[in-house]
Amino acid sequence: MQGIAMNPAAPHALPPAAAVVELRRVSKHYQLGDSRIDALRQVSLAIRPGEFVAVWGPSGSGKSTLCNLVGLLDAPSSGQVLFDGTDVATLSDNQRSIARNRSIGFVFQNFNLVPVLSALENVMLPLQIGRAGTRQARAAALRRLDEVGLSTHLAHRPARLSGGQQQRVAIARALIGAPALVVADEPTANLDSSNALRVIALMRRIGHAEGTAFVFSTHDERLLDRVDRRLRMHDGVLVEEGAAAVPPVPAVSAPATQVTS
Numbered sequence: 001m002q003g004i005a006m007n008p009a010a011p012h013a014l015p016p017a018a019a020v021v022e023l024r025r026v027s028k029h030y031q032l033g034d035s036r037i038d039a040l041r042q043v044s045l046a047i048r049p050g051e052f053v054a055v056w057g058p059s060g061s062g063k064s065t066l067c068n069l070v071g072l073l074d075a076p077s078s079g080q081v082l083f084d085g086t087d088v089a090t091l092s093d094n095q096r097s098i099a100r101n102r103s104i105g106f107v108f109q110n111f112n113l114v115p116v117l118s119a120l121e122n123v124m125l126p127l128q129i130g131r132a133g134t135r136q137a138r139a140a141a142l143r144r145l146d147e148v149g150l151s152t153h154l155a156h157r158p159a160r161l162s163g164g165q166q167q168r169v170a171i172a173r174a175l176i177g178a179p180a181l182v183v184a185d186e187p188t189a190n191l192d193s194s195n196a197l198r199v200i201a202l203m204r205r206i207g208h209a210e211g212t213a214f215v216f217s218t219h220d221e222r223l224l225d226r227v228d229r230r231l232r233m234h235d236g237v238l239v240e241e242g243a244a245a246v247p248p249v250p251a252v253s254a255p256a257t258q259v260t261s
């Protein structure tokens with residue numbers, strides 16, 4: 001098995017109910033000297049294609065830990081994480097990296113753009129690291145920057161962009177490889193409320209249009225009526241799972257992932 005690969009040629013390969021990522025009774029502990037911190041306790045959930053999901057709760061409740069596990073950035077202390085139906089624990093480090101690079105995009109609180117690169121170059125970067133040709137990477141990046149409303153800012157370096165614009169570049173970058181899932185840890189924490197709402201609306205629109213699942217963490221309860229599903233965390237426990245007021249828009253086409261062998 002070489003890992004989990006996107007399969008854009010077969011957009012309907014996943015049945016509608018199949019989970020992109022699933023956690024089964026997942027716990028995560030940290031040992032700090034003599035004391036054990038239970039960052040996540042027995043969390044079970046499934047994220048489906050095109051779902052727009054907020055993880056919320058107070059500081060220290062386990063939101064980032066949950067995002068790291070959903071994004072295959074970290075491994076659980078116990079329980080199972082399944083990505084596209086494959087138990088991630090059965091993958092080698094290399095296979096897990098391949099799955100992550102091909103199928104998951106990330107958006108960060110601090111945008112994490114490369115300061116010396118233009119907006120266009122930042123968005124092209126993941127494809128170029130993945131050895132795509134420059135022409136292909138440029139065409140995909142132009143399309144993504146158009147999608148996030150930044151076609152007029154292609155040559156701008158991050159320092160010449162507002163926070164909201166930088167986060168939209170970061171969203172374009174996260175989407176460049178057509179991932180099945182985007183994980184965003186506090187994507188609006190450094191934005192004012194109008195930019196926060198704009199970024200959330202943008203992610204939701206793209207996720208629903210392309211069947212990309214989004215999981216983002218937030219402290220901001222004002223964003224919670226903009227999501228399909230809310231996961232409320234408290235002391236490492238998933239205490240409430242609720243549908244939001246806005247009904248989910250069905251995905252037009254769900255990008256498929258498959259395990260290649």
Ligand SMILES: Nc1ncnc2c1ncn2[C@@H]1O[C@H](COP(=O)(O)OP(=O)(O)OP(=O)(O)O)[C@@H](O)[C@H]1O
Pocket residue numbers: 030031032037038039057058059060061062063064065066
């Ligand atoms: N690498 C680590 N080593 C030790 N403890 C950790 C580590 N990462 C997180 N923790 C602890 O695990 C618990 C959950 O942390 P986590 O960062 O997931 O919470 P959070 O809800 O994202 O918090 P915040 O909103 O402040 O970012 C906290 O008690 C935190 O101190």
